[in-house]
Amino acid sequence: MKVYELKRAPNARRVRMFLAEKGVDMAYEQVDLSGGENLSPDFLAKNPAGRIPVLALDDGSYLSESVAICRYFEELYPDNNLFGTTPLERAQIEMWSRFIEFNLWQPAGMAFRHITGFYQDRETCFPEWGQECKLLTGQWFGKLEERLQASVYIAGDRFTIADILALCAIDFAARTLALHISDEQIALKRWYDAVSSRPSAQA
Amino acid sequence: MKVYELKRAPNARRVRMFLAEKGVDMAYEQVDLSGGENLSPDFLAKNPAGRIPVLALDDGSYLSESVAICRYFEELYPDNNLFGTTPLERAQIEMWSRFIEFNLWQPAGMAFRHITGFYQDRETCFPEWGQECKLLTGQWFGKLEERLQASVYIAGDRFTIADILALCAIDFAARTLALHISDEQIALKRWYDAVSSRPSAQA
Incomplete structure (x- = not known):
């Protein structure tokens, strides 16, 4: 493979x-x-x-x-389960994964492409739409702060695929859009430090 | 429930x-x-x-x-499986489901919202971006025609969740964007007739 x-x-x-x-x-x-x-x-x-x-x-x-x-x-490789074990946990992890994909990752990706014109050789870019997407991405930093005030990890009390999706999106937003976790987003920062210090984050 | x-x-x-x-x-x-x-x-x-x-x-x-x-x-309710039975089939169905969501459904949804301003009381709309999304949606009608020339259903030789996602997206695009399967898209039309005639399509 x-x-x-x-x-x-x-x-x-x-x-x-x-x-x-x-x-x-x-x-x-x-x-x-x-x-x-x-x-x-x-x-x-x-x-x-x-x-x-x-x-x-x-x-x-x-x-x-x-x-x-x-x-x-x-x-x-079912050991070290990352997608959930019961029907309900599996559905909850998928729900949070989709929240991250649709509300954090996709706006961040569109913001990058439309603001920078990175792929303007192959797609039509609308910079104002890119700026709007950047705003939407930042709003979900706030949604995640609320979530992580009530939950240790994104989808519940343990590390899952949803945390991987969120970390990749947040690091991308920081690198390409200069969107950063604010000083007031204490729970999000606590989660970020925990997840980004896992050895897998360097893979 | x-x-x-x-x-x-x-x-x-x-x-x-x-x-x-x-x-x-x-x-x-x-x-x-x-x-x-x-x-x-x-x-x-x-x-x-x-x-x-x-x-x-x-x-x-x-x-x-x-x-x-x-x-x-x-x-x-595992009877009448719609998400796949083996690890590979389950992954293939998820791949096609995601293709449909990201390349057909999401552009169609954005086209509708940005062209019509349906939710302009709560979001900023960019009609030119909406028109671009409509173009992108139409391009995936062509991708699906290619796929369905080689496959009876979207994800393989049987009806799955991927077909539900595709039917819902295509009917939405027809109703709100006037995007229709063309006379040349024979395989897509064959698939559409089969899927939309299932009793569940009226649910």
Whole structure:
């Protein structure tokens, strides 16, 4: 098996961090997103959406989408559970994962692309929409502060895939949008320090 | 148990269709989205994201996000499997579900909101971005045509949650954006006729 990725891309980091938590060794091959390698016919045959990460399976098929790849490895390696054990816990973790994806990660990604025009060779950018997305991203820092005042981790009392998604989104927002946890967001900062000090955060 | 929803909202339809496929009876309560009932403190206590559908559980807790709700019922009622049985099939169904959500449903939803200003009392709209989203939605009709030339259903050779997500998105795009399957998209039309004629499509 091998993962096609780009080391600095947040969705690729999700998979690396997840596999580090699981203790799974993996081979990686870098994809030149800036040069458009992900839009080549060869790559689109692996993933019709033209995105990384993509897992190449030993049978010659491919699996895309970071969370689908993580869930695949969760089921292959059930120790150190990160997706939940009971139907309700599994649903709650998925709910929080989706909250993070739709309200924190996606606005952050759109803000970056529309403000910087990073992919303006292949998409139409609207900087004002990017600024609005940056505002929306910042608002969810506040939602997470409220949540983490009541919960040790994002989805409950233990570390899960939802924390991986949130950490990757927050570090991306800090690096590309200069959005940072404020001094008043004490619970969010406590969570951030705990999660980012895990060895997997360096994967 | 009870589901808070809005009958005409596509994410609410996902849950109704899923429960109809599973043969699960459910009580529903309508939420006045246009009037902002979903942004009231009472509703935000149920779902901090302020969205429908929300499942009220018998223990007094709440579960949000359509796909998390569906997965919860999948695990409670494993007959007529819709999320996959093996680790690989489950990952493939999740991959296609995410393709549909991110590339078809989300652009369609943003197009509707930004073009019509439907929620302009509570969000800033950029009509040009809405038009771009409409273009992106239409492009994925073409991606689905390619996929369905090679596959009977979206995620493989049987009906799954991915087909529910796709049907809800396509019907929404037709109704609100006047985006329709073209005469040349024969495989997509074949799939659409098969899926929309299931009794659950009327739920």
